[in-house]
Amino acid sequence: MSETDRRPSSDTDVCVVGAGPAGAFTAYSLTQKGYDVVILDAGKRLSPADHRRRLEQWLRSDFQRKEFWHQKERDRYSSTGEIYARLNDTRVKAVGGTSLHWEANTPRMHEKDFEMHTRYGLASDWPIDYADLQPYYARAEREMGVSGADDNPFGPPRSEPFPQPAFPPSYSDSLFAEACEELGIAMTSQPKAINSEPYDDRAECQGYGVCNACPINAKYTADVHVRKAEDAGARVIDQAQALSIEHDRSGESVEAVVYATPGGDRYRQEADEFVIACGGIETPRLLLLSDSPEYPDGLANSSGAVGRYLMDHPNVSVAATLEEPTQQNNIGWVSSRSDQFYDHDEPTPGSFHLTFSNTAKSIRGGAQVKKPTLSGLLEVAGNPTQSALFDKATDPFNETALGDDLELPTNDSGPHPISIRGAGEMLPRADNRVTLDRSKTDNHGRPVPSINLSDGSHAKETMQFCLSVQRSIMDELGATITGESTLEDRDMSTHHMGTTRMGTDPSTSVVNAECRTHDLRNLWIASSSVFTTGGANNPTLTIAALALKTADHIDAKL
Amino acid sequence: MSEKIEQTDTSAGDAEGQTRRDTLLSLGGVTVGAAIYGYGVRPLTNNAGTEEDEPDESVPSDHVETMTALAEAVYPAAVSIDESYIANRVFGRTEPRPGHMDELYASLEKLEDYARARFGDPIPALSPKRRRALLRSMGVTESHPKPDGTQAERVRFYVLNDLIYVLFTSPISSDLTGIENPPGHPGGREAYRRAPNGGENQ
Structure with a gap:
């Protein structure tokens, strides 16, 4: 055939x-x-x-x-x-x-994820x-x-080792480690389906940083x-x-x-x-x-x-800077996580896990990007400062500079970025759903999927608590918080x-x-x-x- | 002319069945060295498959010379490169789309023609400052990168952005960006654990 x-x-x-x-x-x-x-x-x-x-x-x-x-x-x-x-x-x-x-x-x-009703009176238990x-x-x-290690004090029970050894923690993780230890938050390895050694006729990770x-x-x-x-x-x-x-x-x-x-x-x-x-x-x-x-x-x-x-995993993050280098973006994956807050006694706030980013620097932008002239004009219109007007007057087409003036996607001068991300639990709600949009059709004339999703109070309260934990870690670390990603105006996760x-x-x-x-x-x-x-x-x-x-x-x- | 090219480039052929790359190669070329771990961009893999996108082993030497001259003008002076770097990183890499290299060659030819017509010399004979003036004069620095756009937009996409891509995915930009092993380059397994300024691994 x-x-x-x-x-x-x-x-x-x-x-x-x-x-x-x-x-x-x-x-x-x-x-x-x-x-x-x-x-x-x-x-x-x-x-x-x-x-x-x-x-x-x-x-x-x-x-x-x-x-x-x-x-x-x-x-x-x-x-x-x-x-x-x-x-x-x-x-x-x-x-x-x-x-x-x-x-x-x-x-x-x-284990608790399968028993939400029995343990907390929330949602339904799985039948398994x-x-x-x-x-x-x-x-x-x-x-x-x-690849992973059985080093998670809050992880579910295991009866056998991971097939491959875990990736060791990053330098960036080591910056978080002291702060987390001070706060009593256990950091552990992140299990991942990436080869830490050759496996099943596939190569081991070579650190391209683009997982x-x-x-x-x-x-x-x-x-x-x-x-x-x-x-x-x-x-x-x-x-x-x-x-x-x-x-x-x-x-x-x-x-x-x-x-x-x-x-x-x-x-x-x-x-x-x-x-x-x-x-x-x-x-x-x-x-x-x-x-x-x-x-x-x-x-x-x-x-x-x-x-x-319909459920997704709502997530929030806190970005911050340190005066010392944080060695970001040398690798693409997360090497450390924490399940400290996954299992909980009270129904709400619910479960979330933390991951400590190794990719807090921007790697897209600089001279790779040519902003549309119109967007440049709109930026100036929205912020008509003297310097912005001068820049636009002397460079009306947003010309890309070359040579020593080449714009980099990021640079080596401080302060240096660092970030923590948290993903959490959304309870199933009947109104969060996929229906058919009969006003719009696909390439075969069939109605397209219509997605209606919003965060309920459980997810909101859970991720608010997650944010407070993230801020505590940054404060303990002595980092300057520069931004937060909250549930406000968020997009659906993957x-x-x-x-x-x-x-x-x-x-x-x-x-x-x-x-x-x-x-x-x-x-x-x-x-x-x-x-x-x-x-x-x-x-x-x-x-x-x-x-x-x-x-x-x-x-x-x- | 290599047998491999005759087998793989037929879809882009002209009326005589000869591709642009065939023509260029018939004028003579340089060999792109085998990419090696830590320097080249040819990914190592034991997951063998079809090799329809493998870079040709020969690249016209004048294109390597021209692209190197352009890199010297586009990159900050602190970045030092040579022709072998350009041959490997630009011309030796996997094409992001089939036919990308043919379009790069075509854009370089247009740029060379423009340099001779408007600046009186081939690009390598111009000073770095004049090469930058050449790109500005052609409208490249004011254009959006478009693979099927105007001449200037194509030069922006295939020439300028190729050069910028290989710069930002190579450790030669590390001193500027502070990323020891930039995304797109193999070697992060060591770098991600290393303390700043060559310190001990964590």
Whole structure:
């Protein structure tokens, strides 16, 4: 079969829609067990050369960072809530999914995250607990090659070491360490799916400092397991946009996924089992688009929960300066974190974790950027000082200076920047949701996803407390606080969770403890969309663990 | 003419089936040295794949000389570079888009033509001050970088911003920026732990 043959396969056991981490791990695991698997993905497959090109595209302000995967018409959406969704800056539609530009932080969720109702009377408990997921966390860490150390006094229990040693703390971390010790705040290593040594035929990190676009694949991306699945017999059909899911006459099982190819052809991929792995936004959208007389509100949506309970991870940060050099931007990743405030006794403020930045300096700007003349004029109009007017009069076109006057993106003179970031917990609320915007359509004339998200009181109070802790650390450090990033006017973070949530009650949840939909016996969901609550930690390791667990359930059924 | 180029550049060929790069190479070129860890920009990887974007091993020597002369004018005087630096960092790097190098060559040719017509000499024969005047005269310093724009906008995108990119991703800018191992350069695994002014690792 040629590379461009995008016709469906026959005699397929499992059809997986989406080739990000969730789809990749599900497909890989099922292929290993001997099943015939077809993976559909709306995006393209990046070549090794594309991966290397991305380094320069990421660093240059005159390139679009997302140009490898973004298609304007296909990826339209609406953002109607207080928080701007900025979907196309965060999600990636390509083989490998959003892991193609993730930062590869892989903490596990904590035990409390699965028991929010029991412990605090908040939200709902997951129908599974940490112990159910623990062996899958270990498998996911081995598959990804997570670097880490068992040095977190507040971390969840572990029964085995990390597959690779942790990266040691940075010089910048050492500046924070004394202040944190004085305040009784424990700093620990940050687990991450970046090779601290050669692993799984991938190179060790060489410190390019651009993790989002790692040019040497030292950072794990999910196309690794897509390739492994293919090596074991799976078939990947890229640029195959899933349009709808069709069920049988009884409405009890799915028969096919309808998809379109770039040439405009439409096909039906039939299979025995179907796994939807399209992320927290496109997964509920695909279900809502697949309505029928049996499911007038969208497929698998008898509960009405599809699209509801959208969560992200609100985050805040404090930037400051020190008179001494802080050695920023020599590396791209975070080397230290703190879970001191993750587990809590009272319901609110809730969980958050801290990360200590190694990248507090600006690296974009300077002579790389040529400001539009109009924006220069508007700046002057907004601040008509004598010097601004003089500058504009003598340099009306904002000429780029060369030679000794070349503008640098940053410089070596003090004071020197330093920063702390904190990400926290948002509780699921029914009004935070993904719906269909029928006034706007995509490249196939289908309604686009509409995202409505706002922070509730729990998230606001949690992140206010987080900010106060960050300020205390900066004060203890003797740093001068220069800025704060708060929840005011924030954009949505990169983590989209909760929109097809897991539960035991079919009237309030979309999938059961095995991640199979309550409504259809052969429709499964692998995604952060199944998270009942979101915790405060990066979700990808949990997505991978759940995908591996779901594959075991599918295997048991088949 | 290398066999590799005949295999890979057909999509950009002219009516005779010969690409711009073929033509340039037929005029003679210099060899771009193999990039090495800590200096070059060719990423080391054991995740082998297709090599369709690998830089050509030969680059026209006059382009390296011209680009080096321009770098001497664009960069602050405190930055010291030579032709091997430009050959490796600019011409030896992975193309950010297929065809980028062809466009860079074309922009350099336009710039050279302009220098000879308006300044009476090839770019390397001009003083650094005159080279800066050349870029200003052509409108490059007042233009936005656009890969498919006017002549000045293309020179800004392919020539000036290429030079700025390799400067800010190379340790030769470290003294200016205070970033020992700037983003885009391999070597941060050591640098991120090092205390300022060559102190001991943490």
